[in-house]
Structure formats: C-alpha cells, structure tokens
Amino acid sequence: MRGPKRRFQGGGRPSPRPPPGPPVELTIQSVGGEGDGVAAGPVFVPFTLPGERVRAQGSGDRLELMEVLEPSAERIAPICPHFGSCGGCALQHWSHEPYLAWKVSRLAGTLARERIETEILAPYAAGPATRRRVTLHARRGDRDMARLGYKARKSWDLVDIAVCPIAHPTIQAAIPALKRLAARLFEHPKSAPSLHVTLTDAGLDIDITGVEAKSGGLSADARMQLAERAAEAGFVRVTLGGEVAYMAHAPHVRLGPARVILPAGGFLQATKDAETAMADFVAAQAAGATRIADLFCGVGTFTFRLAEIAPTHAADSAPEAVAALMSALSTAPGLKGVTAEARDLARRPLLVHDLRHIDVAVFDPPRAGAAEQTAELARSGVSRVIGVSCNPATFARDARTLIDAGFTLERLLPVDQFLWSPHVELVGVFTR
Known part of the structure; x- marks a missing residue:
C-alpha cells in the first residue's frame, strides 16, 4: 500500500469534526502496548x-490520525467495514507476520521486566472467522430490530454492526436474528443488555445480562416473545442472567474425550482451534505424570485430557462449572480418575499438604493471576508446573515466584486467539 499520502479510512464512520488542537506531522517509531503507533514524546x-x-491532530499525548503521508510497506487494507469506529479491533491494518512478531516481542518484554528469559516457541495464531464466543451490546432500535454491536473506540457509544470478520460464520449469519431477539429487552429505560453468544456443538447459546431486574425484569409477554424469536432463529438456549428463558436442547461441547453440557454463561476458550492447540501442548508437557492437579479448571478444558494421563484433581471457584465437569465424566470412559471440588483458589489455595502427592500442576487463572496458589506451589514438592495465562504481566509475576523457589521456565507457547487486538495469551512450562 505504498503510494502518495492518503486520508485515513478505517472502514468506519469518520469523526463528525476533527479533534481540538493544531495538526502536526509525526514519524511513528513503534507500536505501543494498546496497539497505537508511538512517536517521539511519546505521542x-x-x-x-x-x-x-x-498527520495527526488533538491535544495531549493521544492524537487522532488524520492522514497517512508515507505508508509502511506493512500496511494492508482492513477487511471490516466497521474498522476504525468499532473498538473491537486495533490492528487490522498491519500485515500478519510483523503483527504476530510484535505480539511475541511484547511477551518477551513483559518477561524481561521480571528478569525472566526462556525459549519462546513459534506462536499459535487464530485466523479470521474462528471466534466462537463474542459479547454483543444492545441498544434500543425499533420494535423488531435492536441496535447490536460493540462499543465504539474510546466511547460508550455503540457501533451497530452488520458483519464481524473475527466471528465464526454461524455467529455472523445470526446477527439479524440476534437483533430481533434483543428488541424485546427494553421494557425498562435503564436496561443496557449484553448478549454473550457462544457457538456450541449443538448451536448458538445466548446468555443475556444487563436487563433491569429491580423493576421485576421482563414481563411474561416479553419473555414469551423472546422465546418465540429464539425458536424462530433456531437458537439452542437463551438465558437471562443464568435463568433459562428458552431451551430447545442442552448446549454442549466436546472437551477431549468428554461431552460437556455448558452452564449458562459458562466460559470457553475464544476459538476451538486455540483450545485444541493449548490442550495438546499442556497434555504433551504433562506426559509421564503420576498424579495431576488442574487448578482453575473451569468446565474441564484441560481436565479430561490430563485424566487420560494420570489421576487428576480439579478445582475451580465456580460451582456450576465443577458440576458440569463432574456430570460429563460418564461420557468419557477410560479416564485414570477425576476428583473435583468447588474452591476459591485465591482465598483457599491448595496448600502444601494438599499437594503432597501431586507431581504435575496445571493452573489457568483469570486475569488477576494465581499469586496465592503459586506461593503454595513454590513451597510444595510438585516437580512440574504448567501455567496458562491470558495476562502476561500477572503470569510474569507468578513465574518469578516459582523461579525464586527453584523452578526454571523451560519454554513458552504464545497464543494469539484474540485476532487484531493487543491481547496475547500463553502456556509456560516450569520444572525443578
């Protein structure tokens, strides 16, 4: 895309007027942690x-792009018509290889801040049209169609989408039906619904949050119309804050050898292929274990594969996730054995005593990390730890705890399943 200077065209609707401040010409030196270009200043x-x-315009250290005067050879045309106004993607304009290399370098830099060096493997990268889990925000439209989409960039406004290139084609095809479904959610003026859409092996499962409940929630008539529209669309289940409003049949997914029925709003990895890549890597690194702990196990993303290797004890703070995991055991014969408990591992981590027979521990915590549980692992006799993380900063903090206790971070697999965003995930392998 080299050539003469050009106005920025992100694909979305341009700003109605330029931001305040005089226009300035800048040379971009790097890409920052949120995906914005960085010029001297920094700006x-x-x-x-x-x-x-x-050429950019604005005030302070955060400006708006007005014109690309000399484009990079790495610049490509974004594929989404909403890019630039939608806050979901930040990097569709960057060709794939340098974009992915940037994510890996950011990961290495985060580890370096904790004085950690390790072998970084070739990253796993999700492609377009693979996201099976998205959250769409709804705003009042007309009686039959709500406005539905993502938050606008740096704004609470909504970008009403027609397509979403990151989403699985099944989700994209359902956007009109989802808008029809959401139109029945605005009986109360304070309602600001979000539709948490998950593609399961049975079809689309939608958990709705943000419907004003203090006034009694949806009326019986609105619930009836919600169910009718869900049936017309062929959705498998619709829940309101976890309560079933419509269900044709139970939404389920295959996790290794098990068939798991998802609890309402249950967590899954964002793409099926990334889940498989991470689970295969975790299982390969756990090979030879005699007893395994799967901590922050969720519905069993890794549990069932680990239990094919050795007896596995699973723990998670969500009772409904643990119940779904245990219910699925009957669908996976031949496992070495699974025990599970609902346990808040931040308040009540597995202690050294609980870990005395464990030789391999896997942890996959939320973004806050696993500081309390990592401290117990560091004091335990566990010989191998496999850490899965969606937040490199808290992973690096927890890794430093393990390294200071005598572990070595041997290798790390970067995982890019949030395509065109600044986010990167990882799986790290520690041994004593």
Missing part, C-alpha cells in the same frame, strides 16, 4: 505503523 496515534509519516 500515541491509533492505526499507524512503525516508519510511517502521518
């Missing part, structure tokens, strides 16, 4: 790439 300009000369 941050979204939708720019290293080496580009741009």
Whole structure:
C-alpha cells in the first residue's frame, strides 16, 4: 500500500469534526502496548505503523490520525467495514507476520521486566472467522430490530454492526436474528443488555445480562416473545442472567474425550482451534505424570485430557462449572480418575499438604493471576508446573515466584486467539 499520502479510512464512520488542537506531522517509531503507533514524546496515534509519516491532530499525548503521508510497506487494507469506529479491533491494518512478531516481542518484554528469559516457541495464531464466543451490546432500535454491536473506540457509544470478520460464520449469519431477539429487552429505560453468544456443538447459546431486574425484569409477554424469536432463529438456549428463558436442547461441547453440557454463561476458550492447540501442548508437557492437579479448571478444558494421563484433581471457584465437569465424566470412559471440588483458589489455595502427592500442576487463572496458589506451589514438592495465562504481566509475576523457589521456565507457547487486538495469551512450562 505504498503510494502518495492518503486520508485515513478505517472502514468506519469518520469523526463528525476533527479533534481540538493544531495538526502536526509525526514519524511513528513503534507500536505501543494498546496497539497505537508511538512517536517521539511519546505521542500515541491509533492505526499507524512503525516508519510511517502521518498527520495527526488533538491535544495531549493521544492524537487522532488524520492522514497517512508515507505508508509502511506493512500496511494492508482492513477487511471490516466497521474498522476504525468499532473498538473491537486495533490492528487490522498491519500485515500478519510483523503483527504476530510484535505480539511475541511484547511477551518477551513483559518477561524481561521480571528478569525472566526462556525459549519462546513459534506462536499459535487464530485466523479470521474462528471466534466462537463474542459479547454483543444492545441498544434500543425499533420494535423488531435492536441496535447490536460493540462499543465504539474510546466511547460508550455503540457501533451497530452488520458483519464481524473475527466471528465464526454461524455467529455472523445470526446477527439479524440476534437483533430481533434483543428488541424485546427494553421494557425498562435503564436496561443496557449484553448478549454473550457462544457457538456450541449443538448451536448458538445466548446468555443475556444487563436487563433491569429491580423493576421485576421482563414481563411474561416479553419473555414469551423472546422465546418465540429464539425458536424462530433456531437458537439452542437463551438465558437471562443464568435463568433459562428458552431451551430447545442442552448446549454442549466436546472437551477431549468428554461431552460437556455448558452452564449458562459458562466460559470457553475464544476459538476451538486455540483450545485444541493449548490442550495438546499442556497434555504433551504433562506426559509421564503420576498424579495431576488442574487448578482453575473451569468446565474441564484441560481436565479430561490430563485424566487420560494420570489421576487428576480439579478445582475451580465456580460451582456450576465443577458440576458440569463432574456430570460429563460418564461420557468419557477410560479416564485414570477425576476428583473435583468447588474452591476459591485465591482465598483457599491448595496448600502444601494438599499437594503432597501431586507431581504435575496445571493452573489457568483469570486475569488477576494465581499469586496465592503459586506461593503454595513454590513451597510444595510438585516437580512440574504448567501455567496458562491470558495476562502476561500477572503470569510474569507468578513465574518469578516459582523461579525464586527453584523452578526454571523451560519454554513458552504464545497464543494469539484474540485476532487484531493487543491481547496475547500463553502456556509456560516450569520444572525443578
């Protein structure tokens, strides 16, 4: 995309007027942690790439891109018509290889801040149209169709989407039906619904949050119409804050050898292929174990595969997730054995005594990390720890705890399943 200077065209609707402040010409030196280009100052300009000369406008250290004067050879045309206004994607304008290399370098930099070096393996990268889990926000439209989409960039406004190139084609095809479904959710003026859409092996499962409940929630008539529209669309289940409003049959997914019925709003990895890549890697690194702990296990993303290797004890703070895991055991004959408990591992981590027979521990915590549980693992006799993380910063903190206790971070697999965003996930392997 080299050529003469060009106005920025992100694909979305342009700003109605330029931001305050005089226009300035800048040379972009790097890409920052949130995906914005960084010029000397530092000054941050979204939708720019290293080496580009741009015209930007605004005040303070965060400007808006007005024009690309000298584009990078790495600049490509974004594939989404909403790119630039939608807050979901930040990096559709960057060609794939340098984009992925940037994510890996950010990960290495985060580890370096904790004085950690390790072998970083070739990253797993999800492709477009693979996301099986999205959250769409709804706003009042007309009686038959709500406005539905993602938050606008740096705003609470909504970008009403027609397509979403990151989402699985089944989800994309359902956008009109989801807008029809959401139109029945606005009986109360304070309702600001979000539709948490998950593609299961049975079809689409939708958990709705943000419907005003203090006034009594939806009326019986609105619930009836919600169910009718769900049936017309062929959705498998619709829940309101976890309560079933419509169900044709139970939404289920295959996790290794097990068939798991998901609890309402249950967590899954964002893409099926990334889940498989991570689970295969975790299982390979756990090979040879005699007893395994799967901590922050959820509905069993890794549990069932680990239990094919050795007896596995699973723990998670969500009772409904643990119940779903245990119910699925009957669908997976031949496992070495699974025990599970609902346990808040931040308040009540498995202690050294609980870990005395464990030789391999896997942890996959939320973004806050696993500081309390890592401290117990560091004091235990566990010989191998496999850490899965959606937050490299808290992973690096927890890794430092293990390393200070005598572990070595031997290798790390970067995982890019949040395509065109700044987020990167990982799986790290520690041994004593």
